[in-house]
Amino acid sequence: MSDRQDPELLRAAADKKLGQHFLFDPDILKRVALAAGPVEGRDVIEVGPGPGGLTRSLLNNGVRKLVCLEMDERFAEAIKAWPE
Numbered sequence: 001m002s003d004r005q006d007p008e009l010l011r012a013a014a015d016k017k018l019g020q021h022f023l024f025d026p027d028i029l030k031r032v033a034l035a036a037g038p039v040e041g042r043d044v045i046e047v048g049p050g051p052g053g054l055t056r057s058l059l060n061n062g063v064r065k066l067v068c069l070e071m072d073e074r075f076a077e078a079i080k081a082w083p084e
Contacts, residue, residue, distance in 0.1 A: 029057040033057035033060070039058060039061050039062065041063075043065040044067070047069050049075065050070070055068060
């Protein structure tokens with residue numbers, strides 16, 4: 001778990017009408033990020049980052065710029081607060 005993860009957000013219920021499904025297992029998140037292909041030095045757009053598990057995995061894989069598009073205000077505000 002990252003120091004950037006808010007415990008309240010981790011307990012937030014997934015909103016099925018937004019199609020939310022949250023992944024928290026670091027090994028699965030790493031595999032999903034690797035399945036995206038080589039992202040080092042590239043610009044990436046992530047749609048629906050939720051609590052940011054995949055977001056962190058992508059950042060750890062060296063993306064140049066990551067743009068997150070989040071409709072759920074619970075997560076949008078938290079992600080805006082992350083350092084650049």
